[in-house]
Amino acid sequence: METPPPTPDAPDVLANTEIAVRVKDFSLWYGTFQALFAVDFNVKQGIITSLIGPSGCGKSTLLRSINRINDRLGYVRTEGVIEVLGKNVLDSDVALPQLRKQVGMVFQRPNPLPLSIRENILFSYTLHTPDARKRTKAEKDQIVEEALREVLLWDTVKDRLDHSATALSLEQQQKLCIARLLPVKPRVLLMDEPCSALDPEATAAVEELIWQLRGEYTILMVTHNMAQARRASDECAFMLMGKLVEHADTAEMFVTPRHKETADYIEGRYG
Amino acid sequence: MQGIMYLGGISAIIFIIGIFVFIAKEGLPFLFGAFDLKEFFTSPRWIPTSENNPTYGALALILGTASVTGMAMIVAIPFSLGAAIFIGEFATGKTRETLKILIELLAAIPSVVWGFIGLTIMNGLIIKLFNVPIGLNVLNAGIILGLMAAPIMTTIAEDSLKAVPDKYREAAEAMGATRWQTIRRVVLPAAKNGLVSAVLLGVGRGFGETMAVLMASGHSINIPHSVFDSVRALTATIAAELGETAVGSPHYGALFTLGILLFIITFLINLTADLVVRGIRKK
Numbered sequence: 408m409e410t411p412p413p414t415p416d417a418p419d420v421l422a423n424t425e426i427a428v429r430v431k432d433f434s435l436w437y438g439t440f441q442a443l444f445a446v447d448f449n450v451k452q453g454i455i456t457s458l459i460g461p462s463g464c465g466k467s468t469l470l471r472s473i474n475r476i477n478d479r480l481g482y483v484r485t486e487g488v489i490e491v492l493g494k495n496v497l498d499s500d501v502a503l504p505q506l507r508k509q510v511g512m513v514f515q516r517p518n519p520l521p522l523s524i525r526e527n528i529l530f531s532y533t534l535h536t537p538d539a540r541k542r543t544k545a546e547k548d549q550i551v552e553e554a555l556r557e558v559l560l561w562d563t564v565k566d567r568l569d570h571s572a573t574a575l576s577l578e579q580q581q582k583l584c585i586a587r588l589l590p591v592k593p594r595v596l597l598m599d600e601p602c603s604a605l606d607p608e609a610t611a612a613v614e615e616l617i618w619q620l621r622g623e624y625t626i627l628m629v630t631h632n633m634a635q636a637r638r639a640s641d642e643c644a645f646m647l648m649g650k651l652v653e654h655a656d657t658a659e660m661f662v663t664p665r666h667k668e669t670a671d672y673i674e675g676r677y678g
Numbered sequence: 679m680q681g682i683m684y685l686g687g688i689s690a691i692i693f694i695i696g697i698f699v700f701i702a703k704e705g706l707p708f709l710f711g712a713f714d715l716k717e718f719f720t721s722p723r724w725i726p727t728s729e730n731n732p733t734y735g736a737l738a739l740i741l742g743t744a745s746v747t748g749m750a751m752i753v754a755i756p757f758s759l760g761a762a763i764f765i766g767e768f769a770t771g772k773t774r775e776t777l778k779i780l781i782e783l784l785a786a787i788p789s790v791v792w793g794f795i796g797l798t799i800m801n802g803l804i805i806k807l808f809n810v811p812i813g814l815n816v817l818n819a820g821i822i823l824g825l826m827a828a829p830i831m832t833t834i835a836e837d838s839l840k841a842v843p844d845k846y847r848e849a850a851e852a853m854g855a856t857r858w859q860t861i862r863r864v865v866l867p868a869a870k871n872g873l874v875s876a877v878l879l880g881v882g883r884g885f886g887e888t889m890a891v892l893m894a895s896g897h898s899i900n901i902p903h904s905v906f907d908s909v910r911a912l913t914a915t916i917a918a919e920l921g922e923t924a925v926g927s928p929h930y931g932a933l934f935t936l937g938i939l940l941f942i943i944t945f946l947i948n949l950t951a952d953l954v955v956r957g958i959r960k961k
């Protein structure tokens with residue numbers, strides 16, 4: 408990584424108004440239980456959008472619909488449209504591997520695969536590179552190093568790349584879980600409360616890392632930590648009981664919320 | 679309640695030690711008498727009933743057991759792994775329950791019934807299909823034994839797949855892995871220990887099985903050169919000959935020595951399986 412990381416408040420990023428993820432009139436049912444109600448939501452490219460709201464309001468559900476990982480459950484039904492880079496990902500002909508290559512996901516609890524650090528970084532890359540087997544070791548080493556450098560983990564783990572990833576600290580695991588997405592150059596990163604399993608120090612470190620990825624990737628981050636939303640996102644969307652109530656610039660939303668529910672939540676009157 | 683369990687545990691240990699002592703005691707006089715270590719392990723001549731020159735070469739019997747067990751694993755490993763992967767990773771709801779019950783039923787078939795199937799159906803089938811003079815051979819006994827070992831192997835393998843946390847599958851699929859890629863690259867490596875111990879237990883079952891092998895293998899002393907050769911297994915030899923020997927005779931002692939050998943082999947296999955399983959828990 409020769410290029411310096413983008414400075415925290417690079418103004419050019421915000422000038423970009425292209426939409427990376429467009430959610431239109433989207434509803435979702437778990438069996439007969441409706442979890443999302445006609446959500447309309449546009450996520451701008453290259454910035455960090457945070458998704459806040461009380462527990463159980465459907466933040467994870469919305470996030471997990473964008474890469475269709477909710478499909479795994481087998482009893483989920485949806486209506487509406489979710490466009491990622493212009494393509495409706497709910498179409499039946501969408502190739503899920505391709506979609507998930509473009510849209511990476513970071514989970515609430517760090518979930519490195521029970522493989523070595525190196526294998527974790529190369530996992531996605533190998534899946535999505537048809538001739539990955541033919542790549543030389545040097546090329547792969549280069550990929551591993553780049554990814555780990557980008558998440559500021561290289562110096563800590565460079566001497567134990569063949570050790571099990573599950574032996575790392577939670578903070579390191581979560582950084583690794585971000586790093587392993589990068590070699591396939593995703594466009595969008597979905598993060599579901601990426602810091603909630605971490606202690607305050609680790610949270611700060613991972614937040615800082617996420618801030619550094621801003622600009623290069625479109626980031627949609629769920630959080631129930633309002634301070635985090637406030638300091639670590641450009642735009643903010645508030646959800647309540649399966650509906651998207653308000654979506655605005657973070658600074659604006661926290662100072663002058665347009666809806667009473669938003670104000671109540673921000674002031675801590677919900678769980 | 680605790681007392682009963684304690685008693686049960688103690689008596690199990692006493693029984694095992696008792697059995698071993700008994701087998702050893704019956705085998706020892708022979709071991710220190712007519713026994714010839716080199717002959718035992720290198721000669722295929724098992725002629726214990728000869729009037730003037732009885733020989734006790736167990737090589738053919740050992741190879742008989744090994745070849746049948748090997749054949750059985752060639753059948754059972756793909757079968758049980760495939761079944762475990764299908765049941766554990768793909769089947770849902772009714773299909774899954776039905777399959778599990780079916781596997782349990784398969785495990786409940788008595789070995790003499792398996793032997794009977796080998797003796798009749800499989801025998802005829804092998805003769806017809808491969809155009810060989812007899813169908814009671816390594817192939818027949820191996821297939822029968824493989825089918826017998828597969829259910830328990832399937833159950834253990836499926837348990838070890840189920841023990842792999844779902845978060846790993848989710849993580850892999852979220853990176854765009856297909857179900858198969860997830861299984862191959864994540865689930866199977868993570869379940870490796872359990873799978874290895876499933877195979878080892880299957881091998882142990884193969885070494886110890888008697889009746890079905892006796893009936894399906896042809897029971898003739900041979901060093902097998904192809905799967906169509908009849909062979910004789912260690913276990914089957916003991917079962918078939920023990921009733922006709924005089925207690926205390928060298929032949930009697932020799933059969934017990936075969937017993938000691940079997941005991942040691944199965945003990946080692948089970949011990950390895952156990953250690954491998956322990957390896958999983960530690961992780």
Ligand SMILES: Nc1ncnc2c1ncn2[C@@H]1O[C@H](COP(=O)(O)OP(=O)(O)O)[C@@H](O)[C@H]1O
Nearest residue numbers: 437440442461462463464465466467468469480
């Ligand atoms: N797998 C599931 N099956 C059934 N209901 C679910 C499932 N996951 C979430 N829900 C329900 O959907 C609603 C929204 O959940 P979720 O999206 O996890 O909320 P959040 O992430 O905002 O806390 C909740 O009422 C929850 O109980």
Ligand SMILES: [Mg+2]
Nearest residue numbers: 466467468599
């Ligand atoms: Mg959630």
